[in-house]
Amino acid sequence: MNSRSSSKWGIAILILSQCAVSTTDAVTLWHNQKDNFKDYYQRKFYGSSGMFGDTTAASGDSPLNVRGGDTASSCDSTSATSSITATKRQKQHRSPRFSILSKRQPIIPIDCCTDCSTCMSISSLETYNCHDALSSIPRGGHLHHTHDGSSSATSAANVLADTLLDNTSPNAASELINTATPYGIPLNIWKIIFQAMLTTINVVCWLLPLKSKKISENKLGLSIANAFSGGVFLSLAFGHLIPECVEGFHGVKSSSSGTVGSSILSNEALPYMIVLSGYLLIFFVEKVAFDAHDIMHEMESGGNSSHDSHTNKKEKKNGAPLPSLTTKESSGFTGSSAVILLGALGVHSILEMTALGLADTFGDSALLSLSIALHQPAESIALLVAFLKSGMPKPQIVQFLSVFSCMGPIGVAIGMAGKWRIVYIVYLALYLQILNTRYGTKTHSTLYHYYLPSTNSE
Amino acid sequence: MAQKLTQRYTTTTYPQPTVNNFASPIVDASMLAVVAGTFVYVGATEVIPEEWEDPEHKWKKFFALISGIVTIFAITQYTMTLEM
Numbered sequence: 001m002n003s004r005s006s007s008k009w010g011i012a013i014l015i016l017s018q019c020a021v022s023t024t025d026a027v028t029l030w031h032n033q034k035d036n037f038k039d040y041y042q043r044k045f046y047g048s049s050g051m052f053g054d055t056t057a058a059s060g061d062s063p064l065n066v067r068g069g070d071t072a073s074s075c076d077s078t079s080a081t082s083s084i085t086a087t088k089r090q091k092q093h094r095s096p097r098f099s100i101l102s103k104r105q106p107i108i109p110i111d112c113c114t115d116c117s118t119c120m121s122i123s124s125l126e127t128y129n130c131h132d133a134l135s136s137i138p139r140g141g142h143l144h145h146t147h148d149g150s151s152s153a154t155s156a157a158n159v160l161a162d163t164l165l166d167n168t169s170p171n172a173a174s175e176l177i178n179t180a181t182p183y184g185i186p187l188n189i190w191k192i193i194f195q196a197m198l199t200t201i202n203v204v205c206w207l208l209p210l211k212s213k214k215i216s217e218n219k220l221g222l223s224i225a226n227a228f229s230g231g232v233f234l235s236l237a238f239g240h241l242i243p244e245c246v247e248g249f250h251g252v253k254s255s256s257s258g259t260v261g262s263s264i265l266s267n268e269a270l271p272y273m274i275v276l277s278g279y280l281l282i283f284f285v286e287k288v289a290f291d292a293h294d295i296m297h298e299m300e301s302g303g304n305s306s307h308d309s310h311t312n313k314k315e316k317k318n319g320a321p322l323p324s325l326t327t328k329e330s331s332g333f334t335g336s337s338a339v340i341l342l343g344a345l346g347v348h349s350i351l352e353m354t355a356l357g358l359a360d361t362f363g364d365s366a367l368l369s370l371s372i373a374l375h376q377p378a379e380s381i382a383l384l385v386a387f388l389k390s391g392m393p394k395p396q397i398v399q400f401l402s403v404f405s406c407m408g409p410i411g412v413a414i415g416m417a418g419k420w421r422i423v424y425i426v427y428l429a430l431y432l433q434i435l436n437t438r439y440g441t442k443t444h445s446t447l448y449h450y451y452l453p454s455t456n457s458e
Numbered sequence: 459m460a461q462k463l464t465q466r467y468t469t470t471t472y473p474q475p476t477v478n479n480f481a482s483p484i485v486d487a488s489m490l491a492v493v494a495g496t497f498v499y500v501g502a503t504e505v506i507p508e509e510w511e512d513p514e515h516k517w518k519k520f521f522a523l524i525s526g527i528v529t530i531f532a533i534t535q536y537t538m539t540l541e542m
Contacts, residue, residue: 220518223509227519230505231526233497240534241494248487265484274488278495283503337504344496347489371537375530386500 187362188416194356194369195412199405201373205380206401210394226389229382236375237275241348246271282340338386342404345383349376349404350411357415380404 185193253265264270352372359365383404387397509519 220515223512223515224518224522226505227509227522228526230501230509231523231528232530233501233505235527235530235534237494237497237501239531241490241497245487245490245494248483248490252484252487271487271491274491275495275498278492279499280495281492282496282499286499337500340496341500344493344500348493351486351490351493367537367540371533371540374533374537378526378530378533 187365190362191356191359191365191412191416194365195353195409198353198369198373198376199408202376202380202405202408203402205377206384206405207398209381209384210388210397210401222385222388225381225385229378229385232378232382236379240375242271242275245275282344286337286340338383338390338392339400341383341386342400345379346404346407349379349407350414353408353411354415357412 249265249271349372352368356365356368356372359368380401384397384401387400392400506523510516
């Protein structure tokens with residue numbers, strides 16, 4: 001089939017090109033600022049003695065190589081698996097989106113075969129002039145969300161699917177959907193175009209402010225942007241994510257009314273409690289399990305030049321140096337919390353991009369990419385601010401942010417491949433890898449920290 | 459005996475497709491919930507207290523916070539009306 005082969009090649013080209021783009025970005029910036037990085041470590045830990053210049057260069061070199069190799073290999077493996085799965089399961093992700101809010105994987109109707117689900121999307125109904133059948137479906141095309149008469153709705157859907165199956169084959173329906181896109185370009189290619197645009201927007205949004213020194217070294221601007229990003233996060237959590245996951249739980253509950261877990265799922269407080277447990281998870285990881293904050297803070301206040309200038313200003317104002325106050329003021333973000341934020345935003349953007357990969361009409365995918373493009377700049381700027389506040393060297397920031405930009409292509413590829421077992425394994429692997437790199441950097445820096453006093457005393 | 463075993467096997471595995479059908483949306487939704495919890499943590503526990511430790515420019519910062527909230531709220535509402 002034409003669409004299968006095109007989606008397969010599309011996935012391969014997509015992943016390779018996007019990974020290439022962001023890794024070359026990282027590498028070029030790395031090469032530009034390699035000397036700065038080296039200087040940073042020298043200034044930070046050894047003064048300007050250059051006693052351990054070779055070791056710092058080596059240790060500075062290795063993280064990029066390792067991380068670049070990691071991302072490349074992971075992307076390659078996903079492309080390989082996705083190309084396999086794309087040939088295997090093409091029909092499953094053609095099911096329509098069921099609710100307004102849930103842009104994720106739609107709930108597959110239990111009693112309906114997945115083959116006829118293409119015919120049940122509203123646009124195809126409109127193309128077949130089934131207006132009376134269309135009116136029986138509630139707005140948004142959601143079949144399982146009607147609380148009063150779900151049985152009648154499903155029976156209507158069955159009848160509708162039967163009639164449509166009699167008239168046309170799903171093959172013809174998919175061809176119709178493909179030809180309905182503008183310029184005759186198939187839908188998957190359109191998705192790739194949208195995705196490339198989104199990734200360029202994303203990269204531009206963090207690369208331009210990072211490159212310009214006016215923005216990244218303006219203290220007041222940084223703190224105002226930080227407050228703005230705090231508002232962005234709170235508003236995203238309370239206005240966008242929590243309603244969406246409540247909606248998701250609602251759909252699951254109504255679709256699994258007869259099964260065993262329904263008594264647990266019907267609990268209204270469940271999604272909120274999961275939100276709270278997510279909060280507690282990060283709280284535990286940050287504040288309880290690995291309490292290396294003091295070490296990090298001392299190190300950062302000792303090493304970072306911009307923090308130094310800030311504290312110097314403070315001392316001039318106050319007249320006398322206050323050591324406890326200065327360490328508090330230089331706290332801001334730590335590198336670990338910035339990386340945790342990267343993990344959360346990465347999972348969020350993978351979920352969103354998966355929805356884009358799953359969209360089965362041109363209008364749907366255009367709307368989704370518009371909505372992603374509207375709030376992605378805020379997210380990437382917030383992430384950039386978090387990294388800038390952590391006082392990390394810029395090449396490392398570029399590495400982490402290009403990992404963040406890789407999440408989008410991976411998400412679309414997952415959505416277009418449509419194999420769900422792999423999706424969650426990949427989520428888990430990414431999250432674990434991010435946490436791993438976080439602890440890796442932390443042990444790295446604490447090692448440096450413990451190494452520092454001995455060299456100083458000598 | 460073998461027939462009975464196969465029967466039992468089939469009867470026990472029969473409800474599994476339905477479980478699988480709702481298993482991935484629920485994992486999706488709980489993933490979203492955990493991400494939301496992370497966002498709340500970052501917003502309410504990391505950013506805001508540490509930014510307001512330094513009371514300088516507190517009004518400007520507060521204005522920035524409110525404008526961030528309002529911007530994202532407006533964007534989400536706008537996209538919701540688009541998807542209707």
